Amino acid sequence: MAKLEAKNIVKYFDHDGQPLKALGGINLTVDEGDFICLVGPSGCGKSTFLRIVAGLQKPEGGQILLDGRPIINTGPDRILVFQEGALFPWLKVQDNVEFGLKIAGIPESERHEISKRYLEMMDLTKFVNSYTYQLSTGMRQRVAIARALVMDPEVLLMDEPFAALDAQTRDTLLVEMQMIWQKTKKTIIFVTHSVSEATVLGNKVAVFTHRPSTIKKIVNIENKRPRLSEDETLMKYQQEILAELRPEVKSKGEEK
Amino acid sequence: MKANVLAKKIAFFVGIVLVWQAFDSANVWSDKVFPSPLEVGASLWYGASDGTLFYGIGTSLWRLAVGLVIAIAGGIILGVFMARVETVNQTIGSIILGLQSIPSVAWSPLAIVWFGLTDAGIIFVTVAGAIFAVTINTYTGVKNINPDYIAAAQNMGAKGGQLITKVLIPAAFPYMISGFKQGWAFAWRGVIGAELLFSFLGLGFLLNVGRQLSDVSQVIAMMLVIMIIGIVIDGLIFKKLEDKVMSRWGLR
Numbered sequence: 312m313a314k315l316e317a318k319n320i321v322k323y324f325d326h327d328g329q330p331l332k333a334l335g336g337i338n339l340t341v342d343e344g345d346f347i348c349l350v351g352p353s354g355c356g357k358s359t360f361l362r363i364v365a366g367l368q369k370p371e372g373g374q375i376l377l378d379g380r381p382i383i384n385t386g387p388d389r390i391l392v393f394q395e396g397a398l399f400p401w402l403k404v405q406d407n408v409e410f411g412l413k414i415a416g417i418p419e420s421e422r423h424e425i426s427k428r429y430l431e432m433m434d435l436t437k438f439v440n441s442y443t444y445q446l447s448t449g450m451r452q453r454v455a456i457a458r459a460l461v462m463d464p465e466v467l468l469m470d471e472p473f474a475a476l477d478a479q480t481r482d483t484l485l486v487e488m489q490m491i492w493q494k495t496k497k498t499i500i501f502v503t504h505s506v507s508e509a510t511v512l513g514n515k516v517a518v519f520t521h522r523p524s525t526i527k528k529i530v531n532i533e534n535k536r537p538r539l540s541e542d543e544t545l546m547k548y549q550q551e552i553l554a555e556l557r558p559e560v561k562s563k564g565e566e567k
Numbered sequence: 568m569k570a571n572v573l574a575k576k577i578a579f580f581v582g583i584v585l586v587w588q589a590f591d592s593a594n595v596w597s598d599k600v601f602p603s604p605l606e607v608g609a610s611l612w613y614g615a616s617d618g619t620l621f622y623g624i625g626t627s628l629w630r631l632a633v634g635l636v637i638a639i640a641g642g643i644i645l646g647v648f649m650a651r652v653e654t655v656n657q658t659i660g661s662i663i664l665g666l667q668s669i670p671s672v673a674w675s676p677l678a679i680v681w682f683g684l685t686d687a688g689i690i691f692v693t694v695a696g697a698i699f700a701v702t703i704n705t706y707t708g709v710k711n712i713n714p715d716y717i718a719a720a721q722n723m724g725a726k727g728g729q730l731i732t733k734v735l736i737p738a739a740f741p742y743m744i745s746g747f748k749q750g751w752a753f754a755w756r757g758v759i760g761a762e763l764l765f766s767f768l769g770l771g772f773l774l775n776v777g778r779q780l781s782d783v784s785q786v787i788a789m790m791l792v793i794m795i796i797g798i799v800i801d802g803l804i805f806k807k808l809e810d811k812v813m814s815r816w817g818l819r
Contacts, residue, residue: 367718387724397715400816401737411723414733444817462723 314378314498315341315364315466321372322359333359335523336373341466346492346499348509350552351519352560357502358394361468364500365391377465387411390464394471396455398443404454405430405439411462429457432491449480456488460495469501473508482540485511489537506552510545511538518552521559528555602784607791610784619773624792627758627769630686634693635754639747641694642701646746647731647739649702650709660706663699671696671757675764689761689769696757697750704746708739741816748805752797759793 322334333356341347349357362368364375366385375382377389390411398407405423406413408430412422430436433453443451452472459467473481489512492499503509509516516530532548584604591603598606614620649656649663674695675688682688712735720734736743762771770789777785 362718365722367722385718385722387722389722391719391722393715393719395715397713397719399716399734399737401740410720410733414720414724414729442815444815458723 312343313340313376314343314345315500316376316379317360317364317373318376319373320360320363320370320375322356322363322368322370324356324359332523334363334370335525337524337526339517339526341498341500344496344498345515346501346513347515347517348501348503348513349517349519350503350506350509350556351524352521352556353504355519355522355524355559357519357524358470361391361470361500361502364466365389365468367391387415387462388465389468390459390462391468391470392452392455392459392472394474396443396451396472398451398454398458400443402442403439404435404441404443404446407443407454408435408457408461410458425461426457429460432460432494433457433487447480449476449484452476452484456491460491460497465498467497467499469499471502471504474504481508485540486537488512493536506549506556507540507545509552510548511540511542516548516552518555519559527559599781600783602787606784607788610782610788611792614773614785614788620792623768623770623773623789624796627762627771628796630689630693630762630769631751631754631758634690634758635697635751637690638694638697638750638754639701642698642746642750643705643736643743645698645702646705646743647709647735649706651731651735656706663702663706666695667699667703669695670760671753672760672764674757675761678761679765684765684767686767689758689765689767692761693754693757697754700749700753701743701746704742704749705739708742708746709735711742712738741812741818744805744809744812748801748809751800751805755793755797755800 317337317339320334320337321332323330324333325331337360339347349360351357359368363370364382366375366382366389382389399410402410405426408426409422412425417425427436430439433456435450435453435457438446438450438454443454446454455472473484476484485508491497492512501509501512503512510532514532516532517526518528518530519525520527530548530552532545534542534544538545587604591598591601595601602610611620614623645659645663649660671692674692678688678691678695682691716734716738717730720730725734758769759771759774762769763775766772766775770793774786774789774793777783777789
């Protein structure tokens with residue numbers, strides 16, 4: 312059953328005062344419990360698409376349906392994990408994680424109970440009283456993921472959350488992310504520029520064209536989990552996706 | 568403070584006093600115009616022993632505190648609305664820089680007409696001197712907030728007053744601290760300046776009394792007290808606050 316549907320999403324960027332068509336009509340159906348990764352050439356607007364799904368940007372055309380109802384504004388049913396985490400430096404880890412619950416007016420004892428579960432899941436219990444400047448980049452992204460999960464969103468949106476991490480930290484988080492998905496059964500839309508990351512995480516990988524972008528192909532990946540970056544069985548999917556991406560990256564080069 | 572830094576400072580101040588004493592001993596100017604360090608010290612001792620000095624300090628600090636609290640609260644409100652509401656910025660915002668360029672004592676004549684020679688008048692001058700520095704820095708701070716902080720907060724359901732108190736103000740705090748530092752310095756000048764003109768208690772009043780009695784020792788003694796209070800408040804309150812905020816916000 313369709314959890315989230317994007318219907319003909321069109322978005323223009325402002326390019327030195329000239330409108331530049333970034334999204335040329337994105338159609339995408341995300342089923343309940345899908346872990347769908349979006350890959351595409353840089354600048355194709357996949358992150359913008361994610362922000363439109365989050366309701367943080369308005370498209371010039373088309374609409375997003377969540378459980379069949381059009382979304383109007385941003386809201387906690389679609390929580391976005393930002394590339395740089397966007398954690399609040401003035402709050403301790405625990406207060407960062409509980410921020411959305413506090414906004415929702417949930418009493419303190421209940422907040423602690425909910426946050427405890429996700430702080431444990433993300434292995435953060437030792438750092439609840441730390442400030443973000445005291446944490447490594449990897450730890451900060453764990454906090455960002457915990458902060459998103461406590462909101463129990465209908466759809467979890469992730470915008471290249473592992474892009475700034477070193478290889479080892481990323482590999483660990485790739486495995487944990489699969490476990491979180493299996494444990495929470497969340498519907499996840501995950502933007503990445505790494506084809507390998509996409510094949511490890513996704514049960515579906517959607518390939519964007521160069522702008523004005525559309526979705527060119529959706530690759531289904533059935534391999535059992537947890538998958539690792541070095542799994543050879545993922546190679547054929549990676550080659551298939553790269554074959555789709557190559558002409559798109561090339562057409563970008565010609566434009567310049 | 569490291570021992571050698573402290574030693575340097577002590578040596579410097581002892582040096583100043585010695586040079587000062589040497590000038591006095593050379594008898595270039597009369598003691599009426601140029602008192603010795605001992606005479607200034609005696610004037611301070613005299614003021615301290617009969618309590619007038621402490622009463623003056625207390626009065627000035629009380630006026631400073633009330634004025635500063637009003638200026639900070641008002642400046643934050645003005646600054647946030649200027650940054651978030653374009654109409655406010657286009658209207659009120661356009662005169663804030665102009666108002667900021669008015670020296671605080673220049674508000675005194677107006678304050679005397681409106682409030683008379685009262686505490687309220689002096690506090691008005693203090694607030695007028697400090698509020699626009701807080702406003703401008705708050706405005707800059709809110710304008711410079713990482714847009715992802717605001718997007719994340721809105722995504723998690725924050726809006727209206729919650730967005731302002733839980734995100735905009737704390738996120739802009741490093742800039743606001745600069746506003747508080749400038750604001751407090753302007754406020755202190757405003758208090759002393761107004762007290763000189765109002766001649767109604769406080770350190771500025773004692774300074775003026777010194778002039779009227781041709782007691783230059785008292786004039787210099789009061790200037791020293793005003794300066795020392797400035798150093799202490801800046802070092803003990805604002806410098807510490809700034810250091811703490813800068814490190815927590817990951818800016819240092």
